[in-house]
Amino acid sequence: NGHGGFSSDGREYVILLPWEGDGLKRPPLPWINVIANPRFGVLASETGAGYTWSRNSQANRLTPWSNDPVSDPHGEALYLRDESSGAVWSPLPGPCPAPVDYRACHGLGYSSFRCEQAGLIQETTLFVPREDPVRILRLCLTNRGTEPHALSVFSYQRLVMANQPQAESAIVTAYDDRLDILTATNPQAGDFAGGIVFANARVFGIEVEDHAYSADRLAFIGRHRDPSAPAALEPGVRLNGRVGDGLDPCFAHQVRITLAPGESAICVFLLGEVMDATELTALIGRYPDLDAIDAALEDARAFWTDLVSRVQVETPEPAIDLMLNGWLTYQNLGCRIWARSAFYQSGGAFGYRDQLQDAAALVAIRPDLTRAQILLHAAHQFQEGDVLHWWHPEPLERGLRTRFSDDLLWLPFVAAHYIRVTGDAAILDENIPFIVADLLEPGEDERYLQPHPSGENGDLYEHCRRALDRSLTAGAHGLPLMGTGDWNDGMNRVGREGQGESVWMGFFLYRILGDFLPLSEARGDRTSAERYRSYRADLEQALESSGWDGDWYRRAYYDDGTPLGSAQDAECRIDALAQSWSAISGAVPLARAEQAMDALEAHLIDEANGLIRLLAPPFAGTPKDPGYIKGYVAGVRENGGQYTHAACWAVMAMAGLGRRERAARLLAMLSPVSHTSTPETVARYRLEPYAVAADIYGTQPHVGRGGWSWYTGSAGWWSRVALESVLGIEIEGGRTLVVRPCIPSDWPGYRVVYRLPDGVTECEIQVDNGGLGGVIEVWLDGVALALDAGAARVNLPSGAGRYRVQVRLG
Amino acid sequence: NGHGGFSSDGREYVILLPWEGDGLKRPPLPWINVIANPRFGVLASETGAGYTWSRNSQANRLTPWSNDPVSDPHGEALYLRDESSGAVWSPLPGPCPAPVDYRACHGLGYSSFRCEQAGLIQETTLFVPREDPVRILRLCLTNRGTEPHALSVFSYQRLVMANQPQAESAIVTAYDDRLDILTATNPQAGDFAGGIVFANARVFGIEVEDHAYSADRLAFIGRHRDPSAPAALEPGVRLNGRVGDGLDPCFAHQVRITLAPGESAICVFLLGEVMDATELTALIGRYPDLDAIDAALEDARAFWTDLVSRVQVETPEPAIDLMLNGWLTYQNLGCRIWARSAFYQSGGAFGYRDQLQDAAALVAIRPDLTRAQILLHAAHQFQEGDVLHWWHPEPLERGLRTRFSDDLLWLPFVAAHYIRVTGDAAILDENIPFIVADLLEPGEDERYLQPHPSGENGDLYEHCRRALDRSLTAGAHGLPLMGTGDWNDGMNRVGREGQGESVWMGFFLYRILGDFLPLSEARGDRTSAERYRSYRADLEQALESSGWDGDWYRRAYYDDGTPLGSAQDAECRIDALAQSWSAISGAVPLARAEQAMDALEAHLIDEANGLIRLLAPPFAGTPKDPGYIKGYVAGVRENGGQYTHAACWAVMAMAGLGRRERAARLLAMLSPVSHTSTPETVARYRLEPYAVAADIYGTQPHVGRGGWSWYTGSAGWWSRVALESVLGIEIEGGRTLVVRPCIPSDWPGYRVVYRLPDGVTECEIQVDNGGLGGVIEVWLDGVALALDAGAARVNLPSGAGRYRVQVRLG
Known part of the structure; x- marks a missing residue:
């Protein structure tokens, strides 16, 4: 280049x-x-x-x-x-x-x-x-x-x-x-x-x-x-x-x-x-x-x-292989989890949701690191269930208490994912202290403080339960309250008065409750299970009656009840988050999810410039005040550029809906390799070809320029989406290999060598594609296995070993 | 040079x-x-x-x-x-x-x-x-x-x-x-x-x-x-x-x-x-x-x-004239009060005591600025009487609440000075709001916060009263509690547990109560006056019984009752602040003040290197923990270097005791001009010859090196000590010119052209020195006046005018 x-x-x-x-x-x-x-x-x-x-x-x-x-x-x-x-x-x-x-x-x-x-x-x-x-x-x-x-x-x-x-x-x-x-x-x-x-x-x-x-x-x-x-x-x-x-x-x-x-x-x-x-x-x-x-x-x-050789893939797409076979895992663990520093940001602190999501991307290869990170974050939860938005680890041990509505929910979300992959439900019994500090005053959005030990401990299940219980809110439309921001930090004044609701939070919560309910039931906590089930049923209704806009899902409701991300808006008519998560959450009828993702395709994907925009059109002159997002130049960062973290979820949703032709293609489009293949693209994109960038500019004259490299949670999510959603490789319960590829018809197949989380079991997975994409045959070491719900599901024997898994797609 | x-x-x-x-x-x-x-x-x-x-x-x-x-x-x-x-x-x-x-x-x-x-x-x-x-x-x-x-x-x-x-x-x-x-x-x-x-x-x-x-x-x-x-x-x-x-x-x-x-x-x-x-x-x-x-x-x-031509002096000492005739007033108003920024510090905030003291130095030439600054600071006082240690002015309006014990007292100290010079007692009737914010938690030393209007107003007298009433504390030795620091920010752990006492605070409070009592009486607030008088009498006793160390005054008592600044200590045996203020406060018998200043002369003045040290020997290995002062290298800044702010007070005390030979000599020694007269001294001192420095290094290999120029309250104090204490020129009640020089016997005299605070009255003051220093004759426009308590005291007619005052010293 x-x-x-x-x-x-x-x-x-x-x-x-x-x-x-x-x-x-x-x-x-x-x-x-x-x-x-x-x-x-x-x-x-x-x-x-x-x-x-x-x-x-x-x-x-x-x-x-x-x-x-x-x-x-x-x-x-x-x-x-x-x-x-x-x-x-x-x-x-x-x-x-x-x-x-x-x-x-x-x-x-x-x-x-x-x-x-x-x-x-x-x-x-x-x-x-x-x-x-x-x-x-x-x-x-x-x-x-x-x-x-x-x-x-x-x-x-x-x-x-x-x-x-x-x-x-x-x-x-x-x-x-x-x-x-x-x-x-x-x-x-x-x-x-x-x-x-x-x-x-x-x-x-x-x-x-x-x-x-x-x-x-x-x-x-x-x-x-x-x-x-x-x-x-x-x-x-x-x-x-x-x-x-x-x-x-x-x-x-x-x-x-x-x-x-x-x-x-x-x-x-x-x-x-x-x-x-x-x-x-x-x-x-x-x-x-x-x-x-x-x-x-x-x-x-x-x-x-x-570490990186635990997953090695060979696909027809170098932009995927180069990232998945080393650089993104390195970026994720080295920069995001350990360094917490790069050229464009050098914060040193742990973000509550940030490093939890990063750690989730390591569960397939180093579940011990995921486990340690979950317990670390649990220990930064207040008795009231809310958490430090970010904190500096010792010797400082100080951080920011806020009213963000999603931070605390990443704990049960990531814990449930960890348990599903590893089978290590015992993590829920780990005993972890709660912290205590002054509550925020009415009208106070955040405070930097030094929390103290509360003297009260609880097991991880109890920590997750408090996070959930605090989050089962419902506003005028029956949707969860948005607080001073959900995933999108910049939308900090949509629900600041305590009335605004988040459609995305609805999908997110629906998914978490779905993941968490079996854990509650397995522990015999029927009271909670009943509450979660009942809230989830109401939520499903509310998402359908108040989330749907006619052609896609809305993003939120302002404190005064005005919808955000609606066809009636001139700016931010559609937001990617609500569409992707309508599909990821499983909360809505399939046809609605398909329609929502069609709208995302039509309004937010810009293939000419290689972008998946977060929302469109950007905020510029809207009389409403969604928050500091409006202070970003139109088309930059969260304000309608590509925010890669969310773009990964769009690909995940595509794959979830079985859009085989699109998922891998968009995934490759998000790879920095695709933005730096020629001197011309390097001159436009500017950033490193070997590290994913948090955002890409969405408007002229800078369209396609990378904004902020290295310190971004999209490294972990890109890896997960590539491995789990597109190549379709997941582990369940520590020993069950599930293969459910979602690859384009023109891929002849791909090959993965994967060392399981236990570190001693290695699988060589060969996928051959007949062109129709669905799994039709599976062999383990040459022995044909039955299909399970359309996927290859291989229960591996315990102990060290090397296995050969062949999968044939129709 | x-x-x-x-x-x-x-x-x-x-x-x-x-x-x-x-x-x-x-x-x-x-x-x-x-x-x-x-x-x-x-x-x-x-x-x-x-x-x-x-x-x-x-x-x-x-x-x-x-x-x-x-x-x-x-x-x-x-x-x-x-x-x-x-x-x-x-x-x-x-x-x-x-x-x-x-x-x-x-x-x-x-x-x-x-x-x-x-x-x-x-x-x-x-x-x-x-x-x-x-x-x-x-x-x-x-x-x-x-x-x-x-x-x-x-x-x-x-x-x-x-x-x-x-x-x-x-x-x-x-x-x-x-x-x-x-x-x-x-x-x-x-x-x-x-x-x-x-x-x-x-x-x-x-x-x-x-x-x-x-x-x-x-x-x-x-x-x-x-x-x-x-x-x-x-x-x-x-x-x-x-x-x-x-x-x-x-x-x-x-x-x-x-x-x-x-x-x-x-x-x-x-x-x-x-x-x-x-x-x-x-x-x-x-x-x-x-x-x-x-x-x-x-x-x-x-x-x-x-502005600077309102006071113009001609003395035999260029190191005094060059500073007093322009640069220090410029440094004080331009850098300290307006810019709040320089090369070595750029804080942007108002310090509660800082700009109050700076403004006090302007009262002789621009009392309107002093007045405005007093009212501004009063508006940053909490209902409880304590104040913001520092704050950023609008649009930020945020600051630090602390447990410093002296901050709030500078309000009555400077207000009383302003009234004495201008006669404008009506300032006490100005109505000013109190602010409100969370109280500090037990054990919490400080919090950066955004205060709110309390809805409660009070006149300036009430603001001063609350500051005083909150400060009339008494520890085990009957001395005021030190909190997390008095004037010396770095001694923040001497009294942090709430038991430690400050001898300096005792002198400071004694002086303020003395200045403020007549104001309380004039307003008919007999309850307060009685309380102040009684506290002051007890304080006088306590200072004598527990402040005196045998050869000088102690500096403080730690929380556990151990004295600080005592002959029994190996480090910080003697601290300049307690000695200077024993004289400045008038709280002690003259013989004791003389003995204290002799000790300061003997232990803290280093004429070979041109320094007045703040304390000696510096903290280095003391097992006690006085606070972060111990973190400064021995001989640097507050830890035993020259802290010029305090050095000015030593000169003020000398002059107060009538040490004519020493006061002007030491004053000139503190002028940056004296540190930069030759290429050799410039190479050692390094800083600007035209701006006073906050500190000068006190130990090898850097003895005599200036540490921090421009942003220092010593600009204002040096000016005051030069004009008021050494040249002995003060105004009382706006129209009375008092001349009581304290100059060395080898000075033939000096000349001052001074425009009064009213801006329209100009006095040309000619002092001739017979060598013994005491005022023996005074003329106003050629007419001899009677002496008043050994000073020239000239009541000037009201209205614009130009007067010639001649003073002869014996």
């Missing part, structure tokens, strides 16, 4: 940055990688710019986060200085590239960079180990020339140890002679004050002629200079060795080496955070030599390779 | 930036100017970098604020491109200076810059009008050469319209053909969403050959470039004319002109914010031509010149 492409196994994305006379050719925006473990991580763009955090990607950044896509500044940098000529350049494409071609490669768990200049090959690998709170940068220098190279290698990191850098920083730096490292503490870091940040520089394979350091950023960069030409890189300058308090703080290291012709050296730079001196000694001790460092890189890569 | 100096009238500071081969010579840190009117302002450093705000300097920045003193980045910039050679440079010293000498000049209400290059003289003036919300930049180009100069002039501003720039901005830009201006709105700006930001470019005196614009920052700067070398400045590039939504937004203008030999042109660039189209048309209409612009500059300069 003019900038790069996927490696042959699809798990690396290679970006070529050729020198073009006055600079490197670059992608239109920073194309980043998010490299994280559960407590630590780094962001790196194709130039090597980015930042490092520990414990909290917003509140405890070790180096500066930037979201300026124009300059993509370097708060961290690496330099080489030729000690003979005085020439200075960066072995990464930024901040001061040499006039040669560079190559950047983002992989799962690491990024690497390469350039060659005057016979000096420079190969850099950046990664974080699977568990240790440290960023490791490994620079391999090889002299292929015929003359010795006398070099100084510099690493530089601006220190933050807070959210943003402070001009008058309280950071105190020191040099630890025993461990040969720079350390920094920030007594003003509040809840994070206990951390010790450290960095070191080591060289393997060659003698170090000189080693110098400095924590003095003013001296390193120089007044009115910047990381592209620091003062300390001037010829002959040696780092000044200053540490202590009262500096504008940084970590800078300088090592001087001479490479003979044919000789190689490997420089390794660590940057991390520990909680005390003991941990520091132990951590440094785990990386005594190059073998340990290379083993840590291998271990990190192996972790991701193993 | 190697970088520049004051102009002959002292009201400008000129910074020379000679070209030194590889760059300009610059001061060690950004030396800024804060140019503001009550609703709008700009910051500009010596390079021309800075930012612009409207309505709120933190929450509604038009362009980016930075506090990186190393790079001092340009979010706003001006460029010239020679259209013959393609050469590009900035007419300001940044971001890309030509290789010539530059000159920057900060004045009261404006900054100007000058350079000359190849016969082209470039003179830039930056200012804001007295009232209009607009930044005006006036660039005068004169061709002194013999060849015509074909030039493009570019102005550039990155748009923020929020606190920080956003990567995915909702800002919508447009070009208004009718007014020839760029406009921008940000519907996502929350409470500030109504604003329309605009910019234009005009040229006077010459024909414009071409005019182009763009709001497309990506195109202007270029990917991976920066304001020092924007893509749009490449030879021949014309701005692309793009506006609309979905851009990384900026305002950029290009005007093309050709200057014949001898010809001049003046380019004017406006940047402002209005609330609607009508205001926009009206504002633009007020600046139709160069005369109007020059008149606005003259008006702004005249405002400040008039």
Whole structure:
């Protein structure tokens, strides 16, 4: 596509940055990688710019986060200085590239960079180990020339140890002679004050002629200079060795080496955070030599390779395979669940519904992670049943109490899904505390607060029950109240007065009650089961009588009873959410769902531009005030652009209705690969080809431009829709493989290798398509099985094993 | 001092930036100017970098604020491109200076810059009008050469319209053909969403050959470039004319002109914010031509010149004259009260005690401003008597409720001072609403909240009464409770449990009750007067029995009853606040106050380094936890550095005790002029010579380094101590001039020209010193007057007039 492409196994994305006379050719925006473990991580763009955090990607950044896509500044940098000529350049494409071609490669768990200049090959690998709170940068220098190279290698990191850098920083730096490292503490870091940040520089394979350091950023960069030409890189300058308090703080290291012709050296730079001196000694001790460092890189890569290889698909559609076979699972776990940070947003907090939905997409391969996430979110529910809209995990443990109506319902929704897939109903018996805090005042929409333990515990079933019971509301039309927003945060004034109702919430609740009722019954909680059944019956009526608009489903009712998303409206006449969920929920007659999805097809799918819009036409001049959504430019984000999260549900609904030709085609359309296949589409879409974007602009002049990549729940939902709805592969009760494909007639079939949630059972699934799409024959290891409700349903024996499942479609 | 100096009238500071081969010579840190009117302002450093705000300097920045003193980045910039050679440079010293000498000049209400290059003289003036919300930049180009100069002039501003720039901005830009201006709105700006930001470019005196614009920052700067070398400045590039939504937004203008030999042109660039189209048309209409612009500059300069010329002093000490005759009043009103923003802090909010104290320093020259500030603060008091520690003014009107014990007391303290000086006791009858909000929970230290009108009003007397009544607490030693901090914010855990007591609060309260009692009596509020008198008598006892440590006064008692600031302590053995206020309060026998100030002299004044420390030794390893002060590095800020605010009180106390030799000497030592007289002292102190700094580092290796300039309440207090305590000039009841100098014996005398608070009475005061310091003779217009209690006390007739007062000291 003019900038790069996927490696042959699809798990690396290679970006070529050729020198073009006055600079490197670059992608239109920073194309980043998010490299994280559960407590630590780094962001790196194709130039090597980015930042490092520990414990909290917003509140405890070790180096500066930037979201300026124009300059993509370097708060961290690496330099080489030729000690003979005085020439200075960066072995990464930024901040001061040499006039040669560079190559950047983002992989799962690491990024690497390469350039060659005057016979000096420079190969850099950046990664974080699977568990240790440290960023490791490994620079391999090889002299292929015929003359010795006398070099100084510099690493530089601006220190933050807070959210943003402070001009008058309280950071105190020191040099630890025993461990040969720079350390920094920030007594003003509040809840994070206990951390010790450290960095070191080591060289393997060659003698170090000189080693110098400095924590003095003013001296390193120089007044009115910047990381592209620091003062300390001037010829002959040696780092000044200053540490202590009262500096504008940084970590800078300088090592001087001479490479003979044919000789190689490997420089390794660590940057991390520990909680005390003991941990520091132990951590440094785990990386005594190059073998340990290379083993840590291998271990990190192996972790991701193993994780993503649990589902491997081969379909006729590369835009599906490239995403499903690695990148979206990586995006989902690494960026969404662990890092909670990317270029366009760096919140650090857990969103109640966000990471629950993300975790649901992992149940097919790592149900233990899904389980842990469910229990974590349950522990952020108030005694009253409502939940923190988002919260910062410890040491902060503070969050936002709101009146959003849907947040709490994702707990039973995801719990029921988890139980259906794994069969692990015992999760409902887990005992989890409730939290307590001030109630919101009348008229108060939200409050940032520090909740306290309530002293009251309940099992997960009780947590789900309170969420449901609090949600069984009914407004004037018998539909659930919308509060200060349902799924759509921007519709925060539709139901703010407490009267407005949400049609989508009706569908959502109908589906959850349907999923949850059997669980109530299985636990003998007849009172609840009866209440849920009765509410659900009333809801079904209300959805039909007040949800249906004539040609499609309405979206909501304002506090004053005016419908929203109705043919009588000039703006937001139709909203995708209500149509998709009419089908997903099963709440409405099939014919109505078909008609609703026809309307979605006609009004919201824009194949020319490759978009599925959230609503149309966008809000612009409506006299009614739906909320801050109206503040988005028409066609942008929730206001009528493609909001990919909801677009995935449209595909899910298509598949649910058996629209075989459409589902896979639209799914592929949503893949970032489809938006970046040519130089022209890259120039329009701009974002990374290997990470799904939260939204795509829907109006001229920016139609088709990606808005916000990486930090989006659509990574998880796209994966689920691809695997469960289109390829039709699901597990029930942990051991039953269900295959019910929904693929176009021109697909000859597809192949999936799938390791079950137990981690030891592997299925090789071969689907052959006769063209009509329905399952007509199933074999397990060559033995024909009976069909069950039109699907292949294969009960696998317990214990480890490898099975071959063949499915033939008519 | 190697970088520049004051102009002959002292009201400008000129910074020379000679070209030194590889760059300009610059001061060690950004030396800024804060140019503001009550609703709008700009910051500009010596390079021309800075930012612009409207309505709120933190929450509604038009362009980016930075506090990186190393790079001092340009979010706003001006460029010239020679259209013959393609050469590009900035007419300001940044971001890309030509290789010539530059000159920057900060004045009261404006900054100007000058350079000359190849016969082209470039003179830039930056200012804001007295009232209009607009930044005006006036660039005068004169061709002194013999060849015509074909030039493009570019102005550039990155748009923020929020606190920080956003990567995915909702800002919508447009070009208004009718007014020839760029406009921008940000519907996502929350409470500030109504604003329309605009910019234009005009040229006077010459024909414009071409005019182009763009709001497309990506195109202007270029990917991976920066304001020092924007893509749009490449030879021949014309701005692309793009506006609309979905851009990384900026305002950029290009005007093309050709200057014949001898010809001049003046380019004017406006940047402002209005609330609607009508205001926009009206504002633009007020600046139709160069005369109007020059008149606005003259008006702004005249405002400040008039204000500062109300007190003009001539003493033997330039370090006093330079500050008192202009800069500190400018810093106090412009930066502290109006801008509430500077390089090291940009809070935008009013601090309850902060701006009250600042306003108190204006009572001698602009009592109307003091009055308005008192009423504004009174309106931010809760029904319960406590107050918002700080708050953002409208449209936000949100702030922090805390348990600080001193905040509320500044209201009666400053009100009593205002009444004493002006005689305007009627202010006590002003009717002001109380606010209401949730009370803090037990254990909760603070909450950011939106208060509501309580519906209850009270006169200012009632507001003061509630503040006092809430403060008449007494702990185990009979001293006032400290809460989560008294004046020293960092001592927030001394009395957090509700038991800890503050000795300083005792002195402070004693003084306030003394000032306020006559007001209560005058209003016939005998109940209160009796309560105050009785509390004050008990307090006097308690201060003597539990405040005195043996050689000085203690600072406080921890919750557990352990004393703080006692000889038995290893750290914080002595604290300046308790010593100074023992004298200022009048609560203790004179001998004790003398002994306390001797101890302050011995332990806290460090003449070698020019410091008055706040406490000594600093907290470092104390097992007790006084609060976050312990988190400051030892010797920094409140933790044992010079905290200038408190240092001023030490001088005030010295003068109060009649220590004539010390008071003026220490006062001069605190002047920034004394810290910047030589290249060596500038290299150590680093900050501006023309603005007082909040703190100075107290320990090696940074002793003597200024920590935080401009945004500090010490500007107002230094002025008061200089005028009232050292020169001994005060007004009582609006018309009585009291002169009681406290000057060293080697001063021959001094002269003051002082326009009274009424604005129409001018006194020329000549003090001649016989060497013993006491007032022995007074003449009014040549007529000898009787002495009153050892002071000159001159009752001036009412009405406008000019008087000559001569005072002879023995």
